[in-house]
Amino acid sequence: MSVPQTGSPDVVPAHPHVVAAGGVRWRDSLRTRMVLWSSVINAGLLLLTALAFYLGARALIVQNARAEADSLARQTVRSLEATLESVQVSGRTLAASATGVGAQPANLRSLLVASLAGDPDIAGAMIIIEPGLLPGDADGFTWYIRRDGARLVEQSVADLGYDYKVMPWYQRTVSAAGPWWGEPYANAATAGEFFATYNLPLRPPGAAADAPAVGMVSLDVPLERLAALVGGLNGAGLRPMLFSPEGLAVVHPDPEVQMRRSAAELVGQPGGEDLAPLAAAIATRTAASFESRDADGEVLGTVVMPVADSAWTFALATSDQHFLHRLDRVALAVALASLLALLVALWLARRYSGAIAAPIEQLTDSAHHFSEGDFDYPLPYVERGDEVGVMARAFDAARGSIKEQMHEIGVMAGARQKLESELSIARDIQQSMLPAGRAFDTGHMHVEAHALLEPASEVGGDFYQFSELEPGVLWFAIGDVSDKGIPAALFMARTLTVLEQQARRHGSPEKILAAASVRLAENNETCMFATVLCGRLDVASGRLRLASAGHEPPLLLQADGSAALLAVPAGSPLGFEPSDEFPLYEGALAAGATLLGYTDGVTEAFDPEHRAYGSERLLRVLRAGDNAEAACQRVLEDVRRHAGQAPQSDDITILAISRRRDD
Structure with a gap:
């Protein structure tokens, strides 16, 4: 293409910076368009790449955080299971021994003391045997012992100020086929400390599971001991929760909820619909994992796990924002550095693109002739040693390769036509x-x-x-x-x-x-x-x-x-x-x-x-x-x-x- 040069009588520039070298206005030059489009493309690719890395990093961080939370939850559940199973074993041992040693109060008291001494997780133990239900026992036995620091506090159940026979926990225990965990409670007998009770029905040795119970055994576990097992997970974006068999929040990050509301009540609160999987998992004694939002709109990933067969449930919520906060700061710094690098690259591209534009135009003209089938059109810059020469030689090789391929295509077309003819004959033979x-x-x-x-x-x-x-x-x-x-x-x-x-x-x-x-x-x-x-x-x-x-x-x-x-x-x-x-x-x-x-x-x-x-x-x-x-x-x-x-x-x-x- 021929254009007037700057300073020729055919061109009078309005401003010395309006017309670029070669007589083309700067906004119409190939160099400007190359720089503009390369900058736009590079910026778009950089943005997409950064966005992809950012989203990938977010997903990876959240995934790792939730995997770590799942591992921590399993470790905590194993610790809870070990504690509760130890109490359950002690309870079964006490129940088996209580009906086997006879109705001697001294022996039964010794069993209570031994249970407390044998398991530090037990804070209190009680045996109730109704009068006249064991051979040779007309008085029965009701005794409760609990720890009070280094000493033991003992008293008869009758001294607690109620008739145990009408208490719901007693009626449930003697009518149950097996043991069960009661809801947390605190009263004067526990010195105001919250306990969780493991209750077992007492039946004579060798009696069937559905035989009438003669009394019950219960062991008290301080909630403080269970809370200590899960409390170590507080902070660092983790929110541990422990729920009783009836779904009461025994441990919860919100003091207004702890020991006051159940999981079902949390679901019923405004904005608590996201916690429906938690209540369902507690009710069905199954594991679950789900996402929810807290009152501040923060996304939480929660894993729910039942604690063996105890009916207790542990849940651990992780805050995505806690782990993503540092990533956001790094992403902002990278974005600013990328913008600066893009501006520098734009300046460099503008500076050095002129030397590339002219050879590319000539090579493009040759390629245009090639596209019209003129494969003998002159191809310049083949002898150059730079990238333009590499491109020219690539065009020259492509030109020869296209010629060969066109010849091969012609041969293949003939072979294909012959094959189709043979297949048609084979079809006719097969049909015949x-x-x-x-x-x-x-x-x-x-x-x-x-x-x-x-x-x-x-x-x-x-x-x-x-x-x-x-x-x-x-x-x-x-x-x-x-x-x-x-x-x-x-x-x-x-x-x-x-x-x-x-x-x-x-x-x-x-x-x-x-x-x-x-x-x-x-x-x-x-x-x-x-x-x-x-x-x-x-x-x-x-x-x-x-x-x-x-x-x-x-x-x-x-x-x-x-x-x-x-x-x-x-x-x-x-x-x-x-x-x-x-x-x-x-x-x-x-x-x-x-x-x-x-x-x-x-x-x-x-x-x-x-x-x-x-x-x-x-x-x-x-x-x-x-x-x-x-x-x-x-x-x-x-x-x-x-x-x-x-x-x-x-x-x-x-x-x-x-x-x-x-x-």
């Missing part, structure tokens, strides 16, 4: 191997046999055959070869030939298949196989014998229009290995009935929504009075309607045999 529809008459009976085959490609693996091997007897077969294309067509031809040979030697379908399985398994290095339905029909009597080598069950249309699939037992497909296990099915093709065989290309024809044609639709499509040709045509048209614009995925083959009385 299949018989046309025909009729058979014996006495007053008229039998018609008709078939249709539509391969999914030029050649296929489906086949059918029918012939009158002896007077009044119709032999027929329909099959489907594994795979498609030329290998399937070759194996189909071999299978069809073998079946016809064996049909001339053996009169019964099961023997034909047995003999064919031996021949087709020989030298079958490709491991191809074929499913086959083989049959024999006596035209006069209508006697029908069938045998199947793994093929689809045939359909029988009665004269009254009812249709059903015949339960023909199937042997193994032909080609795997020799077999003689092809069960024979015997039946009859009544006058006015039609037998329909088909391949899986019918039932597995898919519509654009990938829904299969199926056997149910096949059973509904046939009509009473359809002869063999009408039945084949009706099924094929219905399959096409079902498939619509969807491509044919497999060969479609339909074989029909109708029998009627000749009026």
Whole structure:
């Protein structure tokens, strides 16, 4: 392109900085556009890259934080399980011993003292035995011992100021089949300290689980001890929670909730709908994980875990914002540094792009001629040693490669045309191997046999055959070869030939298949196989014998229009290995009935929504009075309607045999 130079009589610049070198205004120059677009693209790529890294880092940090929280939750649950299981073992031991030492108060008191001494997690222990329920015990036993620092405080249950028999916890325990954990409580007997109680019913030694209880045993665990196991997780974005068997928040980061509200009550508060999974997990004693938002809108990831079979539940919430705060600060610093680097890159690109623009323009002109087929147009800068020379030599190599490829494309087009011609001839040869529809008459009976085959490609693996091997007897077969294309067509031809040979030697379908399985398994290095339905029909009597080598069950249309699939037992497909296990099915093709065989290309024809044609639709499509040709045509048209614009995925083959009385 020729442009006036600065200072020529044809150009009078309005300002010395308006026109760039070469006589082109700076805003129209290739250099400016290169710098502008490269800057926009680089800025966009930088932004997308930074955003991708930022989002990836956020996701990774949140994932790691929640994985760490899950690990911490499991460790805490194991600690809680160890503590509660220790108490439960002590409770079971105390309950077993209390009914085994007799009704001696001294012995029972010793058991209480031993339980306290043996397990530091137990702060109090109680035994209640109702009077007169143990042999030789008319007074019963009620005694409670708790720790008070280094000393033990003991008193009778009667001294606690209530009738234990009417207390809900006693009635629940003596009527329960097993132990249970009570809700936290505090009273004068516990010196105002909150305890959780493990309660066990007492039954005589050897008594059944549903036998009446004679009393109960309870062990008190200070909530302070349980809270200490989970309290160490406070801070660092973690919010531990411990819930009692009834869902009370025993440990909670909000003091207004702790020991005051249950999980169900938290869900019922405004904005508490996100905590519904927590309440559900506590109610069902199952683990769960979910996301929620606190009152400040902060996203929390919470994991909920049941504490073994104790009915206690531990939950640990992690604050995403706590872990992402430092990332946000780093991201801001990186964004500012990237902006500065982008400005520097813009200045450098503007400075050095002029030396690149002119050679690129000339190379572009050469490329334009190449695109129009002028491959002999001069190509400059081939001898340069810089990147422009590399580009020019690449164009030169591409020009030669395109010439070679165009020649190869021409050769391949000829070869493809030859292959398509050969495939068309192979299709014609394959179709010529299949018989046309025909009729058979014996006495007053008229039998018609008709078939249709539509391969999914030029050649296929489906086949059918029918012939009158002896007077009044119709032999027929329909099959489907594994795979498609030329290998399937070759194996189909071999299978069809073998079946016809064996049909001339053996009169019964099961023997034909047995003999064919031996021949087709020989030298079958490709491991191809074929499913086959083989049959024999006596035209006069209508006697029908069938045998199947793994093929689809045939359909029988009665004269009254009812249709059903015949339960023909199937042997193994032909080609795997020799077999003689092809069960024979015997039946009859009544006058006015039609037998329909088909391949899986019918039932597995898919519509654009990938829904299969199926056997149910096949059973509904046939009509009473359809002869063999009408039945084949009706099924094929219905399959096409079902498939619509969807491509044919497999060969479609339909074989029909109708029998009627000749009026």
